[in-house]
Amino acid sequence: MTGDERRPAGTRERKRQALRRRLSDTATAMFLADGFDAVRVSDIAKACGVSTKTVWNHFPTKESLILDRGERLATELDGAAEGQQDLSGGLHVLDVVVSCIQGELSLLDDEPVEGSRDSEVIGAVRAFVLLVGANPGLRAATAERQESLTNSAMKAVAHQARLPVDSPHVHILAGALISLWRLHLSGLLRLGDGIWTTHDIREHVLRDLEVGAGLVRSLFRAAARADATVLDSHPSADS
Structure with missing residues (x-):
């Protein structure tokens, strides 16, 4: 051995x-x-x-x-779509997405760049944006990656909602879930200008995430009422 x-x-x-x-x-x-x-x-x-x-x-x-960010999110969504996550037993697909983003944000305090208040995570996001903007092939690969994440989210939502994957509700809800991923990336870029400490950036983005997750959860509730299907099985959904 x-x-x-x-x-x-x-x-x-x-x-x-x-x-x-x-x-x-x-x-x-x-x-x-x-x-x-x-x-x-x-x-x-x-x-x-x-x-x-x-x-x-x-x-x-x-x-x-350079397209490895979001790998855990894709893995978790695929697991949810295949029934590896007990979505009917209290775990909501929204919580899966939020947990992945929180995991990414936890790295901000763990990876300060020596001599700077910035985090390597912020630097990596900024570098990614610069590279993609300068290369058509990377832009195409990024679009394909985004579509793949959305498709994974659609399958996870459909599994939890017991709805066809091509239903209107599934399309809208999956798009809203992936928008939370874009929200946290845009927050890192907006705040990562050297003025804020990594701790402050993390707290600001977490607050934005909380607001965004609340809005997405309301969409799940509205879809459940409109379709007479219980999509939101999170135990604290009505709190």
């Missing part, structure tokens, strides 16, 4: 996530410095001291090196 096999699963997962982050951060910095098209995956591997195969094992495409 190897040393890695003897380590707890949580330790292995933390190492895997740390390597993914290092690969993504290195790729982002190289793309910004030299341009997306000029940087090869082999260049990124060399800079990180790993094989090109290792990079491909973590990221299926070159574009995915």
